[in-house]
Amino acid sequence: MLDDFMVRASLAGIGVAFAAAPLGCFVVWRRMAYFGDxxxxxxxxxxxxxxxxxxxxxxxxxxxxxxxxxxVSFLSRRGYAMDTLLGVLAxxxxxxxxxxVSFLSGIRIDLMAYLFGDILAVSRSDLAVIWGGALLVILxxxxxxxxxxxxxxxxxxxxxxxxxxxxxxxxxxxALAVTVAVAIxxxxxxxxxxxxxxxxxxxxxxSRTPEGMAVIAGVIGTLSAVVGLRAAYVFDxxxxxxxxxxxxxxxxxxxxxxxxxxxx
Amino acid sequence: xxLVQVKDLSVxxxxxxxxxxxxxxVAAGEIVTIxxxxxxxxxSLLRAIIGAVKPIHGHVEHAQGVKLGYVPQRLHIDETLPxxxxxFLKLPSGIARTSIDQALTQAGVPDLTDAQxxxxxxxxxxxxxxxxxLIGKPDLLLLxxxxxxxDQRGSAAFYQQIEQVRQDTGxxxxxxxxxxxxxxxxSDRVICLNGHVCCEGTGTPAVVASAxxxxxxxxxxxxxxxxxxxxxxxxxxxxxxxxxxxTEATE
Numbered sequence: 331m332l333d334d335f336m337v338r339a340s341l342a343g344i345g346v347a348f349a350a351a352p353l354g355c356f357v358v359w360r361r362m363a364y365f366g367d368x369x370x371x372x373x374x375x376x377x378x379x380x381x382x383x384x385x386x387x388x389x390x391x392x393x394x395x396x397x398x399x400x401x402v403s404f405l406s407r408r409g410y411a412m413d414t415l416l417g418v419l420a421x422x423x424x425x426x427x428x429x430x431v432s433f434l435s436g437i438r439i440d441l442m443a444y445l446f447g448d449i450l451a452v453s454r455s456d457l458a459v460i461w462g463g464a465l466l467v468i469l470x471x472x473x474x475x476x477x478x479x480x481x482x483x484x485x486x487x488x489x490x491x492x493x494x495x496x497x498x499x500x501x502x503x504x505a506l507a508v509t510v511a512v513a514i515x516x517x518x519x520x521x522x523x524x525x526x527x528x529x530x531x532x533x534x535x536x537s538r539t540p541e542g543m544a545v546i547a548g549v550i551g552t553l554s555a556v557v558g559l560r561a562a563y564v565f566d567x568x569x570x571x572x573x574x575x576x577x578x579x580x581x582x583x584x585x586x587x588x589x590x591x592x593x594x
Numbered sequence: 595x596x597l598v599q600v601k602d603l604s605v606x607x608x609x610x611x612x613x614x615x616x617x618x619x620v621a622a623g624e625i626v627t628i629x630x631x632x633x634x635x636x637x638s639l640l641r642a643i644i645g646a647v648k649p650i651h652g653h654v655e656h657a658q659g660v661k662l663g664y665v666p667q668r669l670h671i672d673e674t675l676p677x678x679x680x681x682f683l684k685l686p687s688g689i690a691r692t693s694i695d696q697a698l699t700q701a702g703v704p705d706l707t708d709a710q711x712x713x714x715x716x717x718x719x720x721x722x723x724x725x726x727x728l729i730g731k732p733d734l735l736l737l738x739x740x741x742x743x744x745d746q747r748g749s750a751a752f753y754q755q756i757e758q759v760r761q762d763t764g765x766x767x768x769x770x771x772x773x774x775x776x777x778x779x780x781s782d783r784v785i786c787l788n789g790h791v792c793c794e795g796t797g798t799p800a801v802v803a804s805a806x807x808x809x810x811x812x813x814x815x816x817x818x819x820x821x822x823x824x825x826x827x828x829x830x831x832x833x834x835x836x837x838x839x840x841t842e843a844t845e
Contacts, residue, residue, distance in 0.1 A: 483669065483685070485646065
């Protein structure tokens with residue numbers, strides 16, 4: 331079954347959708363959308379460094395993404411304006427990454443594959459990395475769920491319940507770095523933030539509880555991956571962007587549904 | 595036996611010192627109100643008690659196994675976060691449905707179980723926050739300007755609820771009031787804070803509340819839940835708007 335590239339691609343897309351759903355909800359609730367973007371953009375620098383030092387791309391991107399996320403959290407507490415800071419860091423990381431890749435003479439890499447993903451070329455070992463990373467993220471978030479949710483609501487409320495919100499922030503940062511690293515192959519660094527935010531945003535009007543929103547986001551993400559891949563196959567369009575397009579259309583539908591419901 | 599003891603506490607944010615050498619303690623079952631002008635460190639004191647800020651000097655001692663219930667000053671629920679009242683009350687650890695109903699009843703809002711948090715009015719929201727603080731059966735209830743945004747009638751009703759809770763559960767209450775001179779009449783003690791403890795009054799508010807002038811002023815409308823607090827000291831603070839002469843003016 332895994333011999334079929336479409337099956338491998340679908341499984342890879344579903345794996346990323348599962349990890350991105352609960353994490354994406356926190357990204358939306360905590361207004362961290364640009365934070366996710368910056369972390370994802372930094373990953374291209376990770377790719378360049380991994381190739382330069384010939385280590386696993388997964389390990390390289392996790393390290394660089396984590397460093398980026400920690401830098402952003404640290405600097406934001408120093409009183410920099412968050413949007414400016416993220417604008418500077420996200421785009422310079424991307425630019426430095428692209429420049430670094432060009433220095434790698436002798437290694438010919440397909441830059442497009444890292445920028446927009448190469449889901450149709452997912453191998454069995456890629457699949458193992460994606461599902462391993464996705465399960466790690468899901469377990470981490472399930473384990474810390476209540477503490478994460480309490481810290482997201484209010485930091486002082488968390489302290490009063492004996493929860494350290496700074497530690498929970500670190501948990502999210504690690505989960506984000508791992509998700510970025512596993513999602514590169516599927517949607518590429520430029521569209522990872524879309525896989526985090528769009529399913530969660532599309533799930534919002536349909537949910538009454540945080541858990542419900544995470545589950546519905548997972549369903550929407552999975553559906554987008556499967557339908558998007560199928561569409562890419564039928565219409566001969568790029569796979570990663572097709573998946574994001576389907577997710578965007580579910581967002582449109584759920585927003586219209588919400589509008590209709592509240593108009594009544 | 596005191597539940598919480600604050601010993602010689604100093605807190606600063608960067609170069610700015612907000613609390614210096616503050617000492618106070620709260621005994622079981624008593625209601626203590628902290629008043630003080632803006633920026634006097636009231637919220638910092640409460641945050642130090644719950645462990646959200648680290649003091650640069652001194653420390654906070656909690657009695658063995660003491661349970662705190664905290665009602666924050668303001669809680670912004672992001673519109674993107676769907677949350678029912680009952681789910682909110684279950685955070686961070688699972689709690690039985692009966693305890694939820696009981697806490698909501700105690701807080702005076704028994705019918706809100708399935709409402710969305712983002713749809714509540716200011717008064718309802720404060721009561722839900724109170725219910726959440728009560729659900730762990732606290733020994734000490736900490737309230738940070740819990741009546742902010744409520745009108746006088748709403749404040750009075752809220753204070754009556756607190757008094758009722760104290761009677762029912764016997765928990766102590768440490769609350770911050772944003773009003774310098776009008777405090778909850780059930781307060782056993784009033785502490786005036788302005789970076790340090792300025793003055794402390796015991797039993798005063800109850801006496802003031804029963805005065806006929808006071809009744810005439812706030813009388814039946816508030817059910818006697820509010821009281822005037824007379825600040826009994828005369829040293830000045832040139833860096834603040836802390837003017838005690840107003841006490842006379844309002845009385």
